[in-house]
Amino acid sequence: MxxxxxxxxxxxxxxxxxxxxxxxIGALGSSRHGPDGMNEGxxxxxxxxxxxxxxxxxxxxxxxxxxASEDLEVVATASGGEALETVRRARPDVVLLxxxxxxxxxxTVLRELRTxxxxxxxxxxxxxxxxEYILTALHCGAAGFLLKDTExxxxxxxxRTLAAGGVVLSPKASRTLLHSHPGAGTAVDEEAARxxxxxxxxxxxxxxxxxxxxxxxxxxxxxxxxxx
Amino acid sequence: xxxxVSAILTKLRVASRVQAALLAQRAGLLDERLRSEVGG
Numbered sequence: 001m002x003x004x005x006x007x008x009x010x011x012x013x014x015x016x017x018x019x020x021x022x023x024x025i026g027a028l029g030s031s032r033h034g035p036d037g038m039n040e041g042x043x044x045x046x047x048x049x050x051x052x053x054x055x056x057x058x059x060x061x062x063x064x065x066x067x068a069s070e071d072l073e074v075v076a077t078a079s080g081g082e083a084l085e086t087v088r089r090a091r092p093d094v095v096l097l098x099x100x101x102x103x104x105x106x107x108t109v110l111r112e113l114r115t116x117x118x119x120x121x122x123x124x125x126x127x128x129x130x131x132e133y134i135l136t137a138l139h140c141g142a143a144g145f146l147l148k149d150t151e152x153x154x155x156x157x158x159x160r161t162l163a164a165g166g167v168v169l170s171p172k173a174s175r176t177l178l179h180s181h182p183g184a185g186t187a188v189d190e191e192a193a194r195x196x197x198x199x200x201x202x203x204x205x206x207x208x209x210x211x212x213x214x215x216x217x218x219x220x221x222x223x224x225x226x227x228x
Numbered sequence: 229x230x231x232x233v234s235a236i237l238t239k240l241r242v243a244s245r246v247q248a249a250l251l252a253q254r255a256g257l258l259d260e261r262l263r264s265e266v267g268g
Contacts, residue, residue, distance in 0.1 A: 194241060197239050205229075206236050206257060209245050210253060211249075
């Protein structure tokens with residue numbers, strides 16, 4: 001399949017509602033802030049947002065766009081170097097964090113934010129929908145990947161999804177994630193290390209388990225295997 | 229055999245056979261088997 005290039009990706013955003021508003025798929029986890037899950041998103045509670053970007057224009061742009069929604073408020077903005085301190089002070093629900101900044105890189109800020117007690121939801125901001133750090137950021141606890149040129153109306157909606165505990169990925173980020181090779185991530189490396197702890201026989205049994213065989217079947221199969 | 233499987237689950241730090249199966253798949257064990265069957 002040939003993918004179109006140059007900003008004309010099919011506009012498929014991936015949104016996963018992991019928790020939050022009551023509904024058929026709201027059962028997993030619990031909403032971070034919804035006191036009892038009633039009428040969320042109806043303006044009862046303002047979602048506090050901090051925008052971290054080194055460009056003043058981007059910061060004020062987001063402030064304007066998000067501030068236009070009654071239920072959203074950009075409570076502070078910061079450059080990369082000021083991010084941690086600003087977030088500590090402003091206690092936002094959601095942090096929109098530029099992934100590439102000249103003074104401090106976004107991944108470093110992300111890691112620091114994630115070590116806070118009760119950390120805010122962090123979504124990375126990117127100018128181009130093709131960032132090599134997508135997987136690293138997600139692994140470090142980012143809840144999403146947003147494009148800086150996202151349509152204003154959609155942006156507000158995506159921030160609400162993030163605040164409700166969901167995951168939001170730009171089209172390219174979704175694709176990168178879905179096509180990612182499991183060998184690359186550290187989590188998978190750990191798993192591979194555990195597999196290496198198994199004896200050869202245990203590994204054979206594991207394969208049979210993976211193929212859906214029952215214990216009795218595996219017993220029969222492994223005896224048969226040894227007899228050969 | 230049940231103990232055997234339990235020992236494997238413990239070593240892999242997973243709670244169920246399904247998780248073990250998924251892990252085996254991610255670790256490429258199933259591909260290896262496929263290759264050895266095709267090659268052998």
